[in-house]
Amino acid sequence: MNRDAFTTTLWQDGFNIRIPEKETGNVPFDVIIVGAGITGITTGLLLQRAGKKCLILEAHTVCFGTSSATTAHLNTVLDNTYPGLIKKFGANNALLIAQGAKEAIHLIKAHIRHYQIDCDFEEKTGYLYAQNKKEDAELETLLEGMLTVGIEAAPSLTTPVPVPFTTAIRFPEQAQFHPLKYLFALIHQFLAAGGTIREATMVQQVAEKENVREVFTTTGVYRATDIVYATHIPPGVNLLHFRCAPYRSYVLGIRLKDNSYPDALVYDIEDPYHYFRTARYQGTPLLIIGGCDHKTGHEVNTEQVFRELEAYAASYFNIGSVPYRWSSQYYEPADGLPYIGLLPGNDDHLYVATGYSGNGMIFGTLAGRILSDLITGVDNPYADLLAPSRIKPVAGFTNFIKENADVVKHFIGDRLSVETLEVLAALAPGEGKVVKYDGQSIAAYKDPQGKIFTLDPVCPHAGCLVQWNNAERSWDCPCHGSRFDVTGAVLSGPAQKALEQLGGS
Ligand SMILES: Cc1cc2nc3c(=O)[nH]c(=O)nc-3n(C[C@H](O)[C@H](O)[C@H](O)COP(=O)(O)OP(=O)(O)OC[C@H]3O[C@@H](n4cnc5c(N)ncnc54)[C@H](O)[C@@H]3O)c2cc1C
Structure with a gap:
């Protein structure tokens, strides 16, 4: 199975699923979803199940993008922290986001139960740890923020990784899974419910004609009432490109000589941070360690980043071999929350979901819920807060300037x-x-x-x-x-x- 990079991820290995070709005919679809990652597949399944006739168009093969390169932590404790979200959006809205993260995990669990999906889903406890006085204070603030938004969390005297720490907190009810086992099961259900997927079809343009959207692609023109850009970042040049900054993140899959695999999801709070989980690999455990993030195109020697990450891992773990190493991309939103809803500056049938930071398993799933509700006319509690049209002159303004100063530097x-x-x-x-x-x-x-x-x-x-x-x-x-x-x-x-x-x- 291919992805948008040279290295192979743990999840891709051995996956080779053919999507059946199906005639699309001339009758317009209700919804065309562009992109077959977790966002597109979840949205497609929810809409198809709600009675909409859906077509998913994928430029390459399904799960070609970041969804095959994730580390698949399912967190209610998000990369953009609750204290930060409380400051920018208020306690009630931060609480709403925490609820949304819980709802996303709940939806994934409901799919697993309903469709009996075997995808290595396991509930885990999360740990965050500090390594100096400054980080101790930061961690205390993080804990306060979590408690304010109703996330269960408490100080911990231990962590499950052999990295020195000064203080730590633990928070239950996190989870992990195998993303491709989960997503291919959803694809199977989408197809079984009558949905259509067309691979090797890159969407080049969308135009409105007599209240129908014409989607021009490399394999022809398709028509639908509503369009969803589930492309991780929308194509074309749009306001959202100036509100989302691309970052690369690095991952190693390590076989240890001893058995010190953490039975938890563990994170330090350095910037850029490191994180750990354990996955299954050929029936045995594999340590997943990730981090060393940097803005895309800002690191001259990305090979060196892998070496640094491995050296970091070797200073704490007894490494046997490193069967996997990969990197991938995510998008950091200027104000800390994703943009899910109508694409700004377009008619009211063109939707988008982007700016997930490192929480796209959660927000991609939540986007499926929000977008399917918006398209079927159901009220959704998160739609207003996450609407791309939100104007926040204070929240995100500093970041917005910082990211754009960088963009200007690269333009000229x-x-x-x-x-x-x-x-x-x-x-x-x-x-x-x-x-x-x-x-x-x-x-x-x-x-x-x-x-x-x-x-x-x-x-x-x-x-x-x-x-x-x-x-x-x-x-x-x-x-x-x-x-x-x-x-x-x-x-x-x-x-x-x-x-x-x-x-x-
Ligand atoms: C290293 C790394 C680790 C991560 N770990 C986690 C984690 O532990 N937990 C978590 O919650 N999140 C994590 N994330 C984030 C998460 O993986 C992503 O946010 C998520 O996978 C994005 O899903 P998506 O469906 O929106 O986009 P993608 O999976 O990128 O899918 C988009 C698809 O759209 C297609 N496409 C693009 N343009 C077009 C076009 N014009 N026409 C047709 N098709 C098109 C692409 O080919 C692609 O297949 C991680 C990210 C990285 C980089």
Whole structure:
């Protein structure tokens, strides 16, 4: 099974599921859902079950995006902390979000029970720990925030990982699962309920015609009343691209020499943070350790990040082997909450769900609930708070400026400081770099056989310069997170067009 990267995740290995081809006919669908990750699949199933005729269009193969690269923690304690959310949105709204996270886990559990899904779902206790005085104070504030929004939590004198700590807290009722076992079971139910999935179909444009939306794709035109962009970040250039910043996050799957696998979900509170869980691998446990996040396109040597993460793990655990290592992308919202609902600036039949931070299993599931309620006309308690149209001049304003200052730097600054042609010749096999030749910037990649692929490095989405990601062998856009393979083809949006090929050796 493929994904939008070079490395293979624990979940993908051994998964090879064919989606049956089905005639789509000429009759419009009720809803077209663009993207087959946890958001698209959950939304599709809920809508199909509510009597809507649904088509899911996927640019590559199902679960090609981040949903196959997640670490699949199911948390009610979110990356954007409750004290922060209380400050920006008020205690009642923070409480609502905590309820939404609980409801998402409840919905996943209900699916597992109802459809009898075997997906390694297990309830776990979560732990957060501090490692110095400053973090002790931070942890105390985090605990207060959790209690304010009704999350059960208490101080703990121990943690289940051999990392030194000063103070710790524990919070029950978290969970973990195997994301692909879960999602493929939902796909099966979606198809069994009469839904249609079309893979290898990239959506390029949506236009309204006589109250029907025409969806122009690489395999033809499809029609529907309502459209959902479940693409992790919406395609095209939209206000949301200036409110969501792309980040990459790194994961190792480690076999230990001893048996010190944590039976819990554990996190430090460093920035960037580290986290731990245990998964099943060929019938035996595997330590999953993640972290070292950075803004997409801002790390010159992404291979080095894996090495740093492994060195970090080795300083606390007795490593036997590292059968898996992968990285993937998530989107950080400017004000700390995801954007789920009508896409701003469009007609009222075009929906979106994005800006999940590292909690997309939760928010992707909650988005399924919210979007299916919005489309079927059912009141939803979270819809107003998470509506993309929300205007929060104070909340998120500082972040908004910070992220955009960075975007501006990449729009203008990058063009002034590129390498010379000599670098092209000096490229090592498997290496990529943006170089300058005859006044023109070129994204150059040399494959292991020495063949050079050259591309125009200007991202067709909004004109930023792409950066080489050596671990995943992709060109990543630092502005909005579009990613391209070495031939220029789109791996992940929002770009809908490939990088222009300039030729090769
Ligand atoms: C390393 C890492 C670890 C994480 N761990 C956790 C965790 O423990 N718990 C948690 O809750 N969250 C976690 N997350 C976040 C979570 O995995 C993601 O937020 C979630 O998977 C996003 O799901 P999605 O369905 O919205 O997007 P995706 O899974 O990315 O799916 C989007 C799909 O849309 C398709 N697509 C895009 N553009 C088009 C187009 N124009 N036409 C057709 N198709 C298109 C793509 O090919 C893709 O298949 C993690 C993220 C990372 C990076």
